[in-house]
Amino acid sequence: TTPHTIAIDGPAASGKSTLGKLLADHFGYIYFDTGVLYRALTYVALEQAVDLANAAALAKLAQTTNFDVLAPSIADGRQYTVLANGNDITWPLRAANVERNVSQVAAHPAVREALRDTQRQIGKAGHVVMAGRDIGAVIMPDAQLKIYLDASVEERAQRRAQELNARGRAISYNEVLADLTRRDAIDAANTFLAADAITISTDGRSPEDVFQAIVNLMGVEA
Numbered sequence: 001t002t003p004h005t006i007a008i009d010g011p012a013a014s015g016k017s018t019l020g021k022l023l024a025d026h027f028g029y030i031y032f033d034t035g036v037l038y039r040a041l042t043y044v045a046l047e048q049a050v051d052l053a054n055a056a057a058l059a060k061l062a063q064t065t066n067f068d069v070l071a072p073s074i075a076d077g078r079q080y081t082v083l084a085n086g087n088d089i090t091w092p093l094r095a096a097n098v099e100r101n102v103s104q105v106a107a108h109p110a111v112r113e114a115l116r117d118t119q120r121q122i123g124k125a126g127h128v129v130m131a132g133r134d135i136g137a138v139i140m141p142d143a144q145l146k147i148y149l150d151a152s153v154e155e156r157a158q159r160r161a162q163e164l165n166a167r168g169r170a171i172s173y174n175e176v177l178a179d180l181t182r183r184d185a186i187d188a189a190n191t192f193l194a195a196d197a198i199t200i201s202t203d204g205r206s207p208e209d210v211f212q213a214i215v216n217l218m219g220v221e222a
C-alpha cells in the first residue's frame with residue numbers, strides 16, 4: 001500500500017530535497033523541507049539583531065513571526081516560496097550568513113519546541129513527504145515510510161559546492177567541506193536514525209537511482 005506520510009532524514013546535502021521532490025511528484029504529495037523553517041527563523045533573527053544565544057528570544061520570535069511556505073504556482077524554477085510576515089525570503093535563506101548561523105539557532109530546545117507544532121500540523125494533513133533531521137523520530141513517529149539518507153562528508157561537500165557554484169556563489173570545495181563538517185557536529189545532537197527507518201547510502205548514486213530503489217522496495221513490501 002502507498003504510504004500517506006513519508007519522512008526523510010539525514011545530514012546536509014545527503015540528497016533529501018531531490019529525493020523528496022521525486023517521491024512527492026510520484027505520489028502527488030506535497031514536499032515539505034523543514035530546514036526552511038530553521039533557516040527562515042535564523043534569517044529574521046539576524047535581520048532584527050536578535051542574540052542567537054538567547055533561546056527565549058528566538059522562541060518568541062518563532063511564535064510571533066508568520067511563516068508561509070507556498071507551493072510553486074509559476075514555472076520559475078523554485079520548489080517553493082517562503083514568506084516571513086509576507087516578505088519573500090526564499091533566496092536569502094540560502095545565503096552564507098544564514099548557513100553559518102542556522103545550526104546554532106536550531107540547537108536550542110526551546111526553538112525546536114516552538115517550531116514543532118507547525119511541522120506536526122503539516123504531517124497530520126497527510127499526503128506529505130517531509131525532510132529534515134528528526135522527522136521520523138520526533139516530528140512524525142507514525143510516518144508510514146521512513147528513509148534515512150547518508151553519504152560521506154566529502155561527497156556531500158562536492159555536491160553542495162557544485163550546487164552553490166551553479167547558482168553563482170563563488171565558494172570553494174574546501175570552504176563547503178569545512179562548513180558541512182562544522183554544521184554536522186552541531187546538528188548531530190538533533191539528527192536521529194529512527195529504529196524503523198530504511199537507511200540508504202547515496203554515495204556514488206544518482207537521485208533517480210535512489211528513487212528507483214525505494215519504489216522497488218515498496219513494491220516488494222506492498
Ligand code: C5P
Binds near residue numbers: 038103107
Ligand atoms: O536541511 P538544511 O541544510 O536546509 O537545514 C538547515 C539547518 O536547519 C540544519 O543544519 C539544522 O541545523 C537545522 N535543521 C534541524 N532540524 C530539521 C531540519 C533542519 O535542526 N528537521
